[in-house]
Amino acid sequence: MKKKFSLGFSTRAIHSGAAPEYVTGARNTPIFQTTSYVFENTEHAERLFRLQDFGFIYSRLTNPTVSVLEERISNLEKSTAAVACSSGHAAQQLAFTALLTKNDHFIASNKLYGGSINQFTKTFKNYGWECTFVNPDNIKEFENAIRKNTKLIFIETLSNPDGAIVDIEAVAHIAKKYHIPLIVDNTLATPFLHNPKDWGANIITHSLTKFICGNGTSMGGIVVDCGNFNFLKDNKYPSLSEPDASYNNIKFAETFGDFGFAMKVKADTLRDLGCTLSPQNAFYILNGVETLSLRMQQHTKNALKVAQYLNQNPKVSNVSYAGLKSNKYYKLGKKYFPNGCGAIFTIKLKKGYKACISLVENVKLLSHVANVGDTRSLIIHPASTTHSQLSDKEKVKAGADPDVVRLSIGIENVEDIINDLDMAIK
Numbered sequence: 299m300k301k302k303f304s305l306g307f308s309t310r311a312i313h314s315g316a317a318p319e320y321v322t323g324a325r326n327t328p329i330f331q332t333t334s335y336v337f338e339n340t341e342h343a344e345r346l347f348r349l350q351d352f353g354f355i356y357s358r359l360t361n362p363t364v365s366v367l368e369e370r371i372s373n374l375e376k377s378t379a380a381v382a383c384s385s386g387h388a389a390q391q392l393a394f395t396a397l398l399t400k401n402d403h404f405i406a407s408n409k410l411y412g413g414s415i416n417q418f419t420k421t422f423k424n425y426g427w428e429c430t431f432v433n434p435d436n437i438k439e440f441e442n443a444i445r446k447n448t449k450l451i452f453i454e455t456l457s458n459p460d461g462a463i464v465d466i467e468a469v470a471h472i473a474k475k476y477h478i479p480l481i482v483d484n485t486l487a488t489p490f491l492h493n494p495k496d497w498g499a500n501i502i503t504h505s506l507t508k509f510i511c512g513n514g515t516s517m518g519g520i521v522v523d524c525g526n527f528n529f530l531k532d533n534k535y536p537s538l539s540e541p542d543a544s545y546n547n548i549k550f551a552e553t554f555g556d557f558g559f560a561m562k563v564k565a566d567t568l569r570d571l572g573c574t575l576s577p578q579n580a581f582y583i584l585n586g587v588e589t590l591s592l593r594m595q596q597h598t599k600n601a602l603k604v605a606q607y608l609n610q611n612p613k614v615s616n617v618s619y620a621g622l623k624s625n626k627y628y629k630l631g632k633k634y635f636p637n638g639c640g641a642i643f644t645i646k647l648k649k650g651y652k653a654c655i656s657l658v659e660n661v662k663l664l665s666h667v668a669n670v671g672d673t674r675s676l677i678i679h680p681a682s683t684t685h686s687q688l689s690d691k692e693k694v695k696a697g698a699d700p701d702v703v704r705l706s707i708g709i710e711n712v713e714d715i716i717n718d719l720d721m722a723i724k
């Protein structure tokens with residue numbers, strides 16, 4: 299396993315999972331735009347369906363272009379396997395569905411992307427999955443919220459919108475003590491800045507739509523199996539430890555060991571939910587991943603400079619960037635993000651809500667869009683958009699107060715980003 303991760307990050311981001319296509323020698327991974335694959339004979343077909351051989355059956359489940367992306371992200375996260383899907387939200391849906399049944403309980407940080415809070419409190423609640431939200435700045439709240447039926451803990455490493463940092467090692471310690479898998483949404487950090495597995499995460503989810511694709515072209519998501527959780531212990535996760543009636547009575551955890559969770563997600567959950575990633579999108583995302591290290595270096599360098607400029611602007615009352623010495627997450631940033639605290643943060647203006655709206659409407663270079671992690675710099679007012687479905691209290695807890703603007707700093711020349719913000723703030 300060590301050997302697999304011995305090459306440098308940039309090398310793995312270009313090569314992991316890929317080889318020249320064996321018929322034509324095509325060097326870049328082709329788009330395998332096909333729904334199905336011809337079986338060698340009926341025995342081969344049966345063996346594939348029984349998961350006795352690995353191979354391609356039908357593109358809802360497996361596709362060669364998508365497989366390269368799965369191998370690549372799994373490798374960058376130093377993990378055992380991954381399952382790609384149609385969006386970041388689909389990744390959360392897959393991971394939760396594989397673990398939870400009706401009347402289960404889970405714990406989530408209250409500093410999350412608004413859409414995730416919404417997904418947990420509305421749609422997931424309707425499935426009979428109850429969520430307790432806790433303040434991640436107070437680690438004790440995680441332990442206090444644990445119940446007999448608590449089946450997972452979910453956090454974002456760097457939170458959307460304000461880039462708050464969770465003390466992941468401390469949360470992982472609690473999760474381990476109670477034998478509960480820790481799921482980490484690593485979207486805003488990317489594996490270039492942070493590997494949650496190094497600090498005790500068991501499952502990682504990503505919206506590939508953001509930095510990993512990078513150009514704002516394609517929706518995608520992924521569930522990564524870190525391979526370090528014992529799903530057989532105490533029969534606490536029967537969907538993995540017991541014979542699966544919906545899949546030839548396979549015991550996923552026993553049969554596939556340290557990638558049993560990924561196999562369950564792919565063969566069973568993805569099969570039934572059908573939130574497949576298209577090969578075309580996998581291709582765009584793969585091309586994005588190749589430059590992830592270069593882009594993240596420029597994103598974080600620019601973000602720090604923009605945050606420093608804003609921090610000394612007399613019209614700005616708060617900059618939430620953890621890379622600033624004055625920020626309350628600065629120490630955690632040094633520990634968990636030595637190469638930079640990402641490129642997404644919020645600012646508050648002294649003149650409040652109206653000034654925020656005016657800023658969003660007056661920028662020229664920054665784009666006013668509902669996305670983050672693009673090469674372009676982006677801006678939005680979260681309280682009225684990405685976090686608008688939350689209650690006023692939830693918004694404040696999530697860092698999306700009404701007088702806050704979110705910035706996603708791109709990789710343009712930093713002077714141009716600063717000049718644009720300076721002009722619009724004035």
Ligand SMILES: Cc1ncc(COP(=O)(O)O)c(C=O)c1O
Nearest residue numbers: 385386387411458485505507518
């Ligand atoms: C941190 C985070 N996680 C998950 C998601 C959901 O991803 P997607 O839009 O690809 O479904 C988002 C979307 O903005 C996000 O910011």
